[in-house]
Amino acid sequence: MLDRRQFLKLGGATAFATLFGGCDKVQSRLIPFVIPPENYTLGEALWYASVCGQCPAGCGVVVRVSEGRAKKVEGNPLHPVNRGKLCARGQAALQALYHPERLSRPMKLSGARGSGAYTPVSWEEALSLLMGPLKKGKAEAPGSLLMVSEPMRGHAGLVAGRFMKAFGSKHRVAWDPFGPDAMLSANAAVYGVRDLPEHDLANARYLLSFSGDFLETGISPVHYAREYGRMRGDRETIRGKVVHFGPRLSMTATAADLFLPCAPGTEGFVALGIAHVMVRDRLTAASSAAGRLADDLGAYSPEEVEKKTGVHAHDIAAVAEEFARNQPGLAVAGTGAATGPDGAFHCAAVALLNVLAGNVGTPGGVSFPDRAQAFAKYGAEAALLAPSPESGYGGMRAALEKMRGGAFRMAILSGATNPAFTLPPSLKFNEALSKVPFVVAFASFLDETTSLADLVLPVPTALEAWGDDLAPVGHAGAITLCQPVVEPLHDTRSMPDVLIAAAKELGGEPAKALPWSSFRECIEKAYGGPGGEMEKALQRGGFFGESSSSRSASRTGSVAFPKAAERPIDGDPKAFPLALHLYPSLTLYDGRGANLPWLQEMPDPISTAVWRNWVEVNPKTAAGLGLAEGDGVTVTSPSGKITAHVAFNPGIAPDVAAMPLGQGHTRYGKYANGRGENPITLLPAGEMYALQATRVALAKTKLSTTLARTGNPEGQWKVKNMM
Amino acid sequence: MARRPFNAAIPLACLALTLFLSAGAAFAETVPQPIAFCHKIHVTDYKLNCRFCHSSTNKSQYANLPSVEKCMMCHRSIATDKPEVKKVAQYWNGKKPIPWNKVIDVPNHVYFPHKKMVNAGIPCLTCHPGMDQAGTAVQKLEFGMGMCMECHRKKKVTIDCWKCHY
Amino acid sequence: MSAEAPRADDHHLAKTDETAMFERLSRSNLVTTWKWYLGVGVAGAVLLWGLIVFLYMAMVGMGVTGYNKPVFWGLYEASLVFWIGLSHSGTLISAILRLTHATWRAPVLRGAEAMTAFTLMVGGLIPIVHLGRNWRVYYALPYPSSRELWPNMRSPLMWDAMAITTYLIGSLTFLYVGMIPDLALLRDKSAGGRRKFYSALSLGFRGTHAQWRRYHVASTLFAILIIPIAVSVHSIVSWDFAMAKVPGWHSTIFAPYFVVGAIFSGIAGVVIVMAILRKAFRLESVLTPLHFDNLGKLLCTMTLLWGYFYFTEFLTVWYNRNPEEWEVFSSYAGPYLPLFLTMIVCNFVIPFPMLCLKRVRRSISLILVPAISIVIGMYAERLLIVIPSLARRNDPFIWANYFPTWVEFSVMAGAAAMFVLLYMLFAKFFPIMAISDIKERLFHTADRTIGGTTVESIAQVEGEEEAHA
Amino acid sequence: MKHTWAMAIDLDRCTGCGACVVACNAENNIPVIGEAEAGKNRLMHWIRVNRYWEGEYPEAQAVYLPIPCMQCERAPCELVCPVYATYHNEDGLNAMVYNRCIGTRYCANNCPYSVRVFNWYDYKWEKPLDEQLSPDLTVRSRGVMEKCTFCIQRIRRAKETAAEEGREIRDGEVVPACVQTCPPGAMLFGDLADPHSEITRKLKDPRRFRLMEHLGTEPRVVYLKRQKGAGR
Known part of the structure; x- marks a missing residue:
């Protein structure tokens, strides 16, 4: 890796753009430098460390840069979260960087709001357009400023948080559709810590997964996939066993040794059934907790649980015994369990198993290290740098209510979480936003949300900007540093940079709160400036010292027994016979990856479909409905109706229809638009952001599109021919 | 230099063209350059080593062109009155790169590491004959694969296709 | 076309005078009808269309065809085999008939030999058509170059190229040598430019005794030589497939099976x-029901032979149940x-019973x-x-079917038009x-009365081999 | 020194996540073909992850099988190329020389693993996506075959570096993009000629098997069987 000083010098090498840009036909010009960068050799690639910005997991990356162009992203081998590994989405970060539809200049609305008609303006004009309402708002009604962003971590969060506070508005919503709200409240109830746990898969001998998605789209898929690999094969004599319960044979489920399908929304009952057997047969390590829970668990005998969940009683008993005898073992709940109306119950019931098995704070178990201690010096403001990874759904609903009431004069939108796409349409985000007189969006792309703005300010991607990050799990307080690995492609400015500039112009409180000239200066001040430790850290990709103390769960002794609310999901089972199971797409995540061709063209591991979404049903269910693979269907819920193609999943419960999220864009560029319809439209606007909240009916229909799949419908059953 | 997709070619014309080219007719023309640089003066008269200007030839797969800064290292004081040197100074003062026209092209499907050749002690003039007597850059040899093969065989270097084509 | 047998007088050309006979036999060369122009026009237009589509395909890419992964070969390659198969009509038939002294062969000879030459020309072009980079086809030629690169003689495609080239040269020579006396005849009967054209082609053939002798030796020699070539060509075409590690292709029976199929379709x-x-x-x-009867008998035999081969191939696979196959x-x-039903019905169910009936063969x-x-x-x-062999490759996961697009159909229609033209x-x-030849035979031919009927003799008259000269 | 490059894929670790596919896309200038072409079974990926189904509900299971080029020791593809565009190189890899290829597609037919892909068109990279194209390897034109090369450009670089430093290539110094990124660490790459390399050790595992062993192709990609847990 190149030392940073040399890299900074590269900053001025604009000649590169002419030299190596746009090689179309035979290159006929050779344009050398005016002044060559120090120690730079033409044709020799350089590696720079940064952070992968494609999902909130916060993996460290190194980027191979050749002739001033990023060529390849790889996992940073030194980074504790991913140790050199990277998932498909991370690999595709380059396509986000070099995307043809990236916003290259500030744009102001030139037609009706939402029409998508914009005219490019200069940054000066854009900033003056921004400052006008900002100044007026600050003077007249500081509380009328709303900021909707994705969760911002590190100093970007500090800048945004301080800006809002100094401005005088407390309306800051951080929206993340897959924020593990249910898990956080369950952890608070069971472990006494409202935080995400570290699951030590690598040292576990047994893993119970309840609709787990830790290998695909969970909190930190690369971290856990690596841990999973170690659990399977890194120990000489031990191979960890995985048992998966859930309504759908997901990618994580296929990795399990034993997949036991359960009825949708019953994962917690299975967990309680296992707990029942453990307590009944005195298989628990935590006997005091077991004693207290014995009464409550009485109602969850395997036989009772079988009635509810469809998992055979003897399976539950057998798994319970295996789990108890193969310690350390882990029980984890995934998005599928957590995002039902009863998510908190499911998560708590699952967490209970860890407590009963005595696996809290032990190797191969669950622990809660104090990851944010690196930011402890900020005191109360540390929460701005290391925010709790909540979805912010409550805040969003409250904000929407206020918007409709006309409480906001101005809204700042930022981030890739795209609320206009990821919120159920019944919440009427678009309509509410139309009540806000001035909307400014910081974005790399126009999407369903940013195209509702009056002013769109282009931001650099994670590979072009300065910053720092604190990953949610997978490390003990490691801070990742980001640097521009390439010269920014377009005339972009990061949101913290713009906020700092705006604060300066506003003067007074905001200017004092953000005392830097640029975000880069903010980062440099925070980490000791250029030279010294920060320079080394930039080369390594961050501060990865194992300095953090483990903060174990505080309250495992008085575990509250989780109570199922047993809220029924939307829809009459007669009219809507199938429970809808929505899950984050492996490739497109919450939909942000849908404009990246590599991800669109990567076959899904279950359906093997590309470029379009589908509805997964059991072949038997499909036969009953007269559906063949690839057929078009209408998917109708009480809240909406969409069409999709059928894909079979022989391991999905017969009363479930599953759909991946992420497709169905309408304003996200040509690679994303028109690739099926958004299944979010089927969801009701509930108290919680629940993905498993409705029932649907399928009916055959004719579609003009076809579903491209790599697996031959007949041949995919013939593994015997191959192995 | 970044590799690019092959050009679309009309099949039959291509056949004719290949025959035409293998007849060895169409090259060695002088390419016009923004500055009438003279290799002869630098190399033959002043005995400058090629690598003094083309400094990455032993370190990289590419032989780089000197930066304007490199030219000015000497031409701040030497021959400043010459009209062509004045042009260099103009570029330097304007902090603009000199837009040289390309003379030698290695096709997209060839990996040709200069450093391997230079470090193996192959004189530059083996492949670039007459450069020491030339004005602006000339290419007097046609870079056909046969030329590579001849030398590789003679020197008993690998002739594995995948050494250069992948 | 009349189903009735022509009257006995008509087909006894020997009874007509020589000029009349010449005019009758050379009608194609003498009279040009509007139908001929129409035919040439239509065939030319289709060929032109095929060429345009081929150029389009070459310039845009093979993607315009229906090919995919794993079906990398399809209509083009099947057509190649088909056309090469058709080529076994002429040379082989005429050579075998010549060697076995089947005297009825004379009127069939030329037409069949010409068919061989032209189907081979068409078939021989298809390997170039199907290349992804047709403009680089010369890489497959063994020519010395400074790059010192040679074609790979281990590849069945190279054997194929050599076999087809050999066969084409052989059959063209065969056709030409057989044509020399007739060209001489045409020379003698024509004037002006045509005369010059024919006299150049007839190589000074004047019908001397020595010339006829050599002519007969040469044609017999060629007849002997062309048979192993013809057999080898289709064997080698079959090895394009049989040598491959493709279930369904990799079969020992392919070579004889292909040869039989080739002769079958050729006849x-x-x-x-x-x-x-x-x-x-x-x-x-000239072309009497007798000829069709004889060809019909041959065809009938080949139907049975083809059916036998197919049955054998199927039987072994069926019995063995090797999963991949x-x-x-x-x-x-x-x-x-x-496709399967078409094949079975058209190759066996329809032709076999029909060809067993003399009424059919003679009509x-x-x-x-x-x-x-x-x-x-x-x-x-x-x-x-x-x-199907490609569509059901070893790895079932990537199975895919194939259907040609308009491009393949157009180019192959162009190929057919090229043959017609x-x-x-x-x-x-x-x-x-x-x-x-016909004249020669006529001298040997006489009506013989056997019992109450008069039949045409097709037996060779001994000792008269060179009497004609 | 002669190398015997080989790859091990541990099916017990593979989760089917497809990171290898996209990593390969990025490393090897693999074109994106779009939905219509994908529907015609023309994906250009050099490594694919087969997903087979087994069994019926509730016992249904998926089996993942990542398939790169097997780099067969006795490669069927090499024999049939009429112009030596694909051949066995000095390291025992199946080299594919694009500029020699004339596009008979015979090699693809003869590959029992169907890992070869064909450039049906001149695929285009919309600007500025072409900035990402790696300068280390050719961008293929229409009409030529291509396939996984075990990231030959990385092997070349490592050899060059090792030669410049006057040493042998170290174990683990070369990894293809797929192996490098594989999140659960299911893939391993190394030199079988080195008796101490990790892959030599790993391939002593009794779980090893090769695909379609009966065809006698002797693949250089070795799989390790999925282990079954106690199960029911």
Whole structure:
């Protein structure tokens, strides 16, 4: 890796753009430098460390840069979260960087709001357009400023948080559709810590997964996939066993040794059934907790649980015994369990198993290290740098209510979480936003949300900007540093940079709160400036010292027994016979990856479909409905109706229809638009952001599109021919 | 230099063209350059080593062109009155790169590491004959694969296709 | 076309005078009808269209075809086998007939040999058509270059190229040598530019005793040589497939099976061409039901032989149930059922019973039914050999089916048009009937009375071999 | 020194996540073909992850099988190329020389693993996505075959570096993009000629098997069987 000083010098090498840009036909010009960068050799690639910005997991990356162009992203081998590994989405970060539809200049609305008609303006004009309402708002009604962003971590969060506070508005919503709200409240109830746990898969001998998605789209898929690999094969004599319960044979489920399908929304009952057997047969390590829970668990005998969940009683008993005898073992709940109306119950019931098995704070178990201690010096403001990874759904609903009431004069939108796409349409985000007189969006792309703005300010991607990050799990307080690995492609400015500039112009409180000239200066001040430790850290990709103390769960002794609310999901089972199971797409995540061709063209591991979404049903269910693979269907819920193609999943419960999220864009560029319809439209606007909240009916229909799949419908059953 | 997709070619014309080219007719023309640089003066008269200007030839797969800064290292004081040197100074003062026209092209499907050749002690003039007597850059040899093969065989270097084509 | 047998007088050419006979046999060269122009025009237009589409494909990419992964070969390659198969009509038939002294062969010879040459030309172009980079086809030529790169002689495609080239040269020579006396005849009967043209081609043949002697030696020699070439060509074409690690292709029976199939389709092709020639150039007196009867008998034998080979191939796979091969054969009952049924019905179910009947064999319009059906059936067979094996490759996950697009159809229609065009031009400018052979035979032919009926003798008269000269 | 490059894929670790596919896309200038072409079974990926189904509900299971080029020791593809565009190189890899290829597609037919892909068109990279194209390897034109090369450009670089430093290539110094990124660490790459390399050790595992062993192709990609847990 190149030392940073040399890299900074590269900053001025604009000649590169002419030299190596746009090689179309035979290159006929050779344009050398005016002044060559120090120690730079033409044709020799350089590696720079940064952070992968494609999902909130916060993996460290190194980027191979050749002739001033990023060529390849790889996992940073030194980074504790991913140790050199990277998932498909991370690999595709380059396509986000070099995307043809990236916003290259500030744009102001030139037609009706939402029409998508914009005219490019200069940054000066854009900033003056921004400052006008900002100044007026600050003077007249500081509380009328709303900021909707994705969760911002590190100093970007500090800048945004301080800006809002100094401005005088407390309306800051951080929206993340897959924020593990249910898990956080369950952890608070069971472990006494409202935080995400570290699951030590690598040292576990047994893993119970309840609709787990830790290998695909969970909190930190690369971290856990690596841990999973170690659990399977890194120990000489031990191979960890995985048992998966859930309504759908997901990618994580296929990795399990034993997949036991359960009825949708019953994962917690299975967990309680296992707990029942453990307590009944005195298989628990935590006997005091077991004693207290014995009464409550009485109602969850395997036989009772079988009635509810469809998992055979003897399976539950057998798994319970295996789990108890193969310690350390882990029980984890995934998005599928957590995002039902009863998510908190499911998560708590699952967490209970860890407590009963005595696996809290032990190797191969669950622990809660104090990851944010690196930011402890900020005191109360540390929460701005290391925010709790909540979805912010409550805040969003409250904000929407206020918007409709006309409480906001101005809204700042930022981030890739795209609320206009990821919120159920019944919440009427678009309509509410139309009540806000001035909307400014910081974005790399126009999407369903940013195209509702009056002013769109282009931001650099994670590979072009300065910053720092604190990953949610997978490390003990490691801070990742980001640097521009390439010269920014377009005339972009990061949101913290713009906020700092705006604060300066506003003067007074905001200017004092953000005392830097640029975000880069903010980062440099925070980490000791250029030279010294920060320079080394930039080369390594961050501060990865194992300095953090483990903060174990505080309250495992008085575990509250989780109570199922047993809220029924939307829809009459007669009219809507199938429970809808929505899950984050492996490739497109919450939909942000849908404009990246590599991800669109990567076959899904279950359906093997590309470029379009589908509805997964059991072949038997499909036969009953007269559906063949690839057929078009209408998917109708009480809240909406969409069409999709059928894909079979022989391991999905017969009363479930599953759909991946992420497709169905309408304003996200040509690679994303028109690739099926958004299944979010089927969801009701509930108290919680629940993905498993409705029932649907399928009916055959004719579609003009076809579903491209790599697996031959007949041949995919013939593994015997191959192995 | 970044590799690019092959050009679309009309099949039959291509056949004719290949025959035409293998007849060895169409090259060695002088390419016009923004500055009438003279290799002869630098190399033959002043005995400058090629690598003094083309400094990455032993370190990289590419032989780089000197930066304007490199030219000015000497031409701040030497021959400043010459009209062509004045042009260099103009570029330097304007902090603009000199837009040289390309003379030698290695096709997209060839990996040709200069450093391997230079470090193996192959004189530059083996492949670039007459450069020491030339004005602006000339290419007097046609870079056909046969030329590579001849030398590789003679020197008993690998002739594995995948050494250069992948 | 009349189903009735021509009257006995008509086909006794010996009874007509020589000029009349010449005019009758050379009608194609002497009279140019508007139908001929129309035919050439239509064939030329289709060929032009095929060429345009081919150029389009070459410039845009093979993606415009229906090819995919794993079906990298399809209609083009099946057509290649089909056309090369058709080529076994002429040379082989005429050589065998020549060697076995089947005297009835004379009127069939030239037409069949010409068919060989032109189907080979068409078939030989298809390997170039199907290349991804047609403009680099010269890489496959063994020419010395400074790069010192040579073609790979281990590749069946190279064997194929050599075999087809050899066969083409051989059959062209065979055709030409056989034509020399007739060209001389045409030279003698024509004037002006045509005369110059024919005299150059006839190589000074004047019909001396020595010339006839050499002519006979040469044609017998060629007849002997061309047979192993013909057998080897289709064996090698079959090895393009049989040498591959593709279930359904990799079969020891392929070489003889392909040769039999080739002769089978070749004879059927000859029947069709003969019927057309007979009608178009009013050769009823030369091409008699007798010829069709004989060809029909050959065809009938080949039907049985083909059926036997197919049965044997199927039987071993069916009995063995090697899963990979069985997947291929199972697909005959799946997406390739129409093709399979076409093949079985057209190659066996229709032709065999029909060809067993003398009435059918002797009726020119009726014998066309099995002949045409066999050509269709053999095309289906070629497609069935090439496509399902690829569509059901070893890895079932990537199975995919194939259907040609308009591009393949257009280019192959162009290929067919090229054959028609070449044939029509040949018939116009060259003796399509082996006049001297026919004449030679006529001297040997006499009506013989056996019992109460008079029949034409086709036996050779001993000791008269060179009397004609 | 002669190398015997080989790859091990541990099916017990593979989760089917497809990171290898996209990593390969990025490393090897693999074109994106779009939905219509994908529907015609023409994906250009050099490594694919087969997903087979087994069993019926509730016992249904998926089996993942990542398939790169097997780099067969006795490669069927090499024999049939009429112009030596694909051949066995000095390291025992199946080299594919694009500029020699004339596009008979015979090699693809003869590959029992169907890992070869064909450039049906001149695929285009919309600007500025072409900035990402790696300068280390050719961008293929229409009409030529291509396939996984075990990231030959990385092997070349490592050899060059090792030669410049006057040493042998170290174990683990070369990894293809797929192996490098594989999140669960299911893939391993190394030199079988080195008796101490990790892959030599790993391939002593009794779980090893190769695909379609009966065809006698002797693949250089070795799989390790999925282990079954106690199960029911």
